[in-house]
Amino acid sequence: MKRVLITAGASGIGRAMGAAFEAAGMEVWVTDLDEDALAALPTTWSSRKANAVDENAMAQVVAEMGSIDVLCANAGIAGPTALVEDIALEDWRACVSVNLEGAFLAAKHAAPRMKAAGQGAIILTSSTAGLYGYPNRAPYAAAKWAIIGLMKTLAMELGPFGIRANAICPGAVEGDRMEGVLAREAAAKGMTRDQVYDGYASGTSMRRFVEAEDIANMAVFLGSDAARLVSGQVIAVDGHTENPDPKV
Template sequence: MLVTAGAAGIGRAIANAFVEDGAKVHVCDINEAALAECRGTLKVTTSRIDVSQENEVKTLVAEAEAALDGLDVLINNAGIAGPTGAVDEIATEDWRQTLNINLNGQFYCAHYAVPLLRQAGEAAIVNLSSAAGRFGYAFRSPYSASKWAIIGLTQSLAKELGPSGIRVNAILPGIVEGPRMAGVIRARAQQMGISYEAMEAQYLERISLRHMVTPDDIASTALFLCSKAGWNISGQSLSVCGNVESL
């Protein structure tokens, strides 16, 4: 299986879960130091690539095929938080970068991986969307737009690839513990003119369970979707979020 942005955060948790389950795993990331650490602690092969660059994704899939002797699972995890700001304040370059990484990267990976997945006979794609893929998200419009688009991509590919035995689903994480979410909260707090702690409390109040989810929560769901237990699940958007009520 191939997991993008798999050297840290959610991707690393997913890679770890699949390795522990006995899978052969190939990981890509843009951070060479994180990849080196990943190779040192997990039994994985790696590629340093940027998923927003089509030519690099083509190379990635070829390297994954060689390392794994085929491909039966693609986890489209790579993504960025994007800018925080009003629509008239966000730089157009930041908009393009967010869409290029979050959406175009998933398309490129599917484009080059699907021929190998068809050869596998029974295969799965899991696309990482977000709770922001089911709610509008003020001041985070590039991120939310990209995550809504991933839902459409997922449902379209599920219909298209189902006859080939390829299941396609999306996971919608909520507020995930880690440095990226901390950065989002910090930026929003500065914009609102309140403390980090007050902003974090506002986020938690929008979650029914009143706590963040962990990367391991997401990894467990990905493993389930790609297992025999998930044999008849396709075209679905599964929220792993503690029931985020609004954003």
């Protein structure tokens, strides 16, 4: 049975990915820092408490797996919502570290296992913030742009070994994490939560947020043999973002 490793897989997009990969017949391994969320995962999954930016922890998880067919480097945080001049360096570093270094470390330790097997798929979670500039979200946007550069480099380095790399760019995803973003943006812009929500939704041609399951379905496709020649691609699952600066 093929194995998938999902970082930050105990809730939100990561958990939806796990459910979708299990439904596709794969053995699911998950890392996360939220002990309560880990305890609530299906008993059929293998789960470990591990910080995505702790290299020793990630190396141990990959070693314990033994083989890894699909990696979903999904760990990320929203970071501060503020103008550039109001962002503390420590908050910038924390955001960039989790979003970028977490993906780097997961790929670094998964790649040798995939090379040995002569196949594999690496899926990095970027964002539509990796496609456009986003006011008040400088560290997050910078990290998500960098994710795409990392992915394209991985695709070039690992392609000769039968390993594919792609990035998914979610748009605004329904859930607790986006609710936090909406609240912070509303406070920063002097707007209501609903006004900010409507601004995001109206900035897409489909006029709606996406669901975590939409991202998970794309991940399963990219990890499958049906996508055997899909590599180095940036795929937005966002209902077609027209306006990256939400307005009412």
